[in-house]
Amino acid sequence: MTPPRPILEIALPVPLRRVFDYLPPDDLDTHKAGILAAGTRIKVPFGNRQMVGILLRSKTQSLLPADKLRSALSILDKQPVLDSQQLKLLQWAASYYHHPYGEALHTALPALLCKTRSPKPKTTNHWQLSLHGKGLPEQALKRSPRQSAALDFIRSHPGLSTRQISDAGISEHAIRALYQKKLIEPLPTFSEDLTTDIDNRLTGAETAVTAEPGLKANKEQQLAIDAITGARGFECFLLDGITGSGKTEVYLQVIESVLKQGRQALVLVPEIGLTPQTLARFSARFNRRACSYHSGLTDRQRLQVWQAAATQEADIIIGTRSAVFLPLKNPGILIVDEEHDTSFKQQDNFRYSARDLAVVRGQLENIPIVLGSATPSLETLQNALDGRYKHIRLLQRAGRASPPAFELIDTRTAPLEQGFSAKLLTNIRNQLEAGQQVLVFLNRRGYAPALICGNCHWVATCPHCDTRLTVHRKQNLLRCHHCDFRQTLMTACPSCHNPKPDFVGMGIQRSEDFLQQHFPDFPTLRIDRDSIRKESDWEQLNSTIASGQPMILLGTQMLAKGHHYADVTLVAIVDADQGFFSADFRSAERMAQLITQVSGRAGRTGKPGKVLIQTRYHTHPLLKTLTTESYHQLARSLLQERRLLDLPPFTYQAIFRAEAKKAGQAEQWLANVKKQLQQTSPAIKLIGPLPCIAEKRAGFYRYELTLWCRSRKALHAGLDKCFLYLEEEKTVNRCRWHIDIDPYFS
Structure with missing residues (x-):
């Protein structure tokens, strides 16, 4: 009796919270289909398209009748691309973040593995001795010393590529000669063209793990x-x-x-x-x-x-x-x-x-x-x-380094020139003339954050978002940093034709121009997303900074992410007040982290470091605690506030966000979601629906519904019920929406 054909349970990259059943490919026998490993890619028909799915398991029964099941088209792998641990991780992640499993699986895969045509790898030859080569007498190549040396090297280091062997001083001509004599044979592998991405050192069982000794740990x-x-x-x-x-x-x-x-x-x-x-x-x-x-x-x-x-x-x-x-x-x-x-x-x-x-x-x-x-x-x-x-x-800096000294500059009383106080400029000059490097921090891209007419008060705004356009003077552009709308920088006000609308506020490009004019004898390196686009840009920048020459490093928060600059002795924070008035309850934490991280770039190699912070709120408790005590003292104070206010990490949060082309549609959809949650999950506290900060973005009106709960289990149980309701809802949904679990931004 012929055993029944197994049914393949497959996850597909579609926005549906379910998996799909298929029959095995017609040309695959029943036994092989039954032993396919989970994590294998399978090409299947889906509607009028073909898609790559991930096999989750083989089973004997489906909720669909057999005549409704379609056959998979082909098996793409001999070995699964996702192992059991990866599948468990992604299953957990899809469940926790309430995201379709198939989409989660495909997020984890390289793009080439998600295509219906399997990529043809660029193979390179990794060499080992052939049977003939292993049995070759020692004197057989005495008239070809280069070939003999190459054979000895490959015998000692099997599995290395042609490039690796060449890097060791063996000529490619000798390698080809050994191959033609059938003394060596290739092993195909996927490691071609990694160049700088894989450091292919000569490694063997006898090679020491470390190439150079580490520093003595304190x-x-x-x-x-x-x-x-x-x-x-x-x-x-x-x-x-x-x-x-x-x-x-x-x-x-x-x-x-x-x-x-x-x-x-x-x-x-x-x-x-x-x-x-x-x-x-x-x-x-x-x-x-x-x-x-x-x-x-x-x-x-x-x-x-x-x-x-x-x-x-x-x-x-x-x-x-x-x-x-x-x-x-x-x-x-x-x-x-x-x-x-x-x-x-x-x-x-x-x-x-x-x-x-x-x-x-x-x-x-x-x-x-x-x-x-x-x-x-x-x-x-x-x-x-x-x-x-x-x-x-x-708690101690490594080596002979000491923590930097802090000083606050009250900009209410200190006159500013293009955003810089005289005291700040004097300190920058002193450090540069002493041969040191200075880091100037301004977390604002572009030349100026706004273009405003002083005559009629017209403001350049994005036609698709509720935001101002940022001036990028060097590119002669007005640009929206939300939807990336761009238009040519106008030379006159379009409302009253005033020939000189004002650039209002300081952006990093404007500061760059000012610092170059003020310190013409020292280079100013601007470091932001507009100037650093590729990994090679970072490599060139780090090489320039590592020269140790006196210079100004002018950057946004990209500079606050763990970089080590040995010769920076002064950090200047031009405007520390940006995080004081945010609607996000996490803003104080983020601001404290940013100031602490930026300040930590000063005085890292034994040279005394100094941090100057310009602010209009020099008596603010956050700045006082950071500069006179520590981040940890402030963090414990913030945790006490969060506990009293029932905020994370003492409660758990999720946010439904919806957007629609017409005003009111997103708000109404979220109101329906709120009503359902109120009926089924009384333990969840609900706030909203409320307009998002910058209600309109890229032509869509955006609203959000915030969920709070003291129990993580109760929050997710309520969301599970809500998703069942949304799947069964028959009304036409004109909104795009998503759920954000443990959001980083509110």
């Missing part, structure tokens, strides 16, 4: 290293060290211990800009292959790094948010550097937190995880205070 660092390397299985550590305390050296020595066990390390960083310097430091330290994974790579390079991580061709992977999903053949440690950074939270589509998923992954893989920061998020700090995370403090 007492605090050694205690941290011992605690982390002593973990047996999962344990979450908060490595809470002041700026310049040597957290990276702790990471390096912990990773060294992991590499000696033959295991892999995954390091998450918040920005692409941190990957070049981190990769360079790790590559210089270890005789192991390191690679980076981020959005700046091509699709093919991302696939190659994925393969390198999965096969342990790469031992150390340094990546941004999406690297949390990389397959690791033999994971040993997860590290999240600058864990407080908001870049770890995806702000569109699948809105996951890479930091939180890293903790979950550590539990699933049963390995330790390190969350590092000089300014821990209040959620992470509370977890440490509650004993869920092991709290490790580094």
Whole structure:
């Protein structure tokens, strides 16, 4: 009797919270179909399209009748692209963030693996001795010493590529000659064209893990290293060290211990800009292959790094948010550097937190995880205070460095020239003339934040958003930083034809012009998203800064993300008041983190550092606490406020956001959602629907409904009921909407 054909349960990248049943491909026999592994890609028909789905399991029954099931088209993999641990992680993530499972799975995959045509890999030859070569007498190549040397080298280092062997001084001509004589044979692999992304050092079993000795750890660092390397299985550590305390050296020595066990390390960083310097430091330290994974790579390079991580061709992977999903053949440690950074939270589509998923992954893989920061998020700090995370403090700067001195400049009484007080300019000049570098921080892109007519009070606004257009004078543009609408910078007011509308406010480009005019003998390097677009831009910038020449580094918050500039002795914060009047309850925390992180760039290598902060609110408790006490003192005060007000991390939050082309539609849709939640989930507190900050964006009217609950379980149970209601709702939905769990912005 012929056994029944199995049914394949497949997740597809569609915005539906369900999976789909298919029959196996017609040309696949029943036995092979029944033993297909979960995580395998399968091409299937979907409507009038073809899609790539991920097999979840084979089963014997479906809720659909057999004649309604369609057959899959083809099996794309011999081995699954997602292993069981990745599937568990993504299943948990899709459930927790209430996101369609199929879309979550495809978010984790490199783009080339999501296409219906399997990518043709660029293969390179990795060489090993053939049977003939292994049996060759020693004197057989005595008349060809270069070929003999090449054969000996490949015998000692099997599996290296042509480029690696050439880097060791062996000519490609000798390699070709050995191949023609059938003394060596190739092994195909996916590692072509990784160039700077994988540091292909000559590694063998006999090679030492480290290429250069590490720094001698101080007492605090050694205690941290011992605690982390002593973990047996999962344990979450908060490595809470002041700026310049040597957290990276702790990471390096912990990773060294992991590499000696033959295991892999995954390091998450918040920005692409941190990957070049981190990769360079790790590559210089270890005789192991390191690679980076981020959005700046091509699709093919991302696939190659994925393969390198999965096969342990790469031992150390340094990546941004999406690297949390990389397959690791033999994971040993997860590290999240600058864990407080908001870049770890995806702000569109699948809105996951890479930091939180890293903790979950550590539990699933049963390995330790390190969350590092000089300014821990209040959620992470509370977890440490509650004993869920092991709290490790580094309170001393590494080496001979001392914490910088702070000084507040009251701009209510100090006259300003283009936003700079005389005292600030004098301090900048003194440091430059002493041969030092100065970091000037202004967190505002563009030339000026507004173009306003002083005659009729006309303001240049975006036609698609409730926001002003920002002046980008060098590009001769007015630009919206929300929808990216652009128009040519006008020379006269379109309302009253005034020939000289005013540039109002200070943007970083305007400050750049002023500083170049004021300090013509010293270069001013502007560092923002308009000037730094590629990884190579960061590499060139870091090379210029590392020269040690006196210069001004003028930057936005990109400069506050863990960069190490050895010769910066003065940090100037031009306007510290931007975060005082935000509607977001997290604004004080974010502002404190930003000021502390920027200030920490000063005086990191033994040179005395100084921080000057311009403000109209020099008596504000936040600034007083930060400059006279510490971030931690302020953080504990903020936690007390949050506890009294029932705010996270003492309650749990989610936000429904909806947008529609017509005013009122999004608000009405959210009102229906609110009514349903009130009926089924009385434990959830609801606020709204309210207009989002900047109600209109990119032509859509936006509203939000905020949910609060003291019980995480009750919050998610209420959301589950709500999604059942939304799936059954028969009314036409003219809105685009999403749910944001544990939002970073309110």
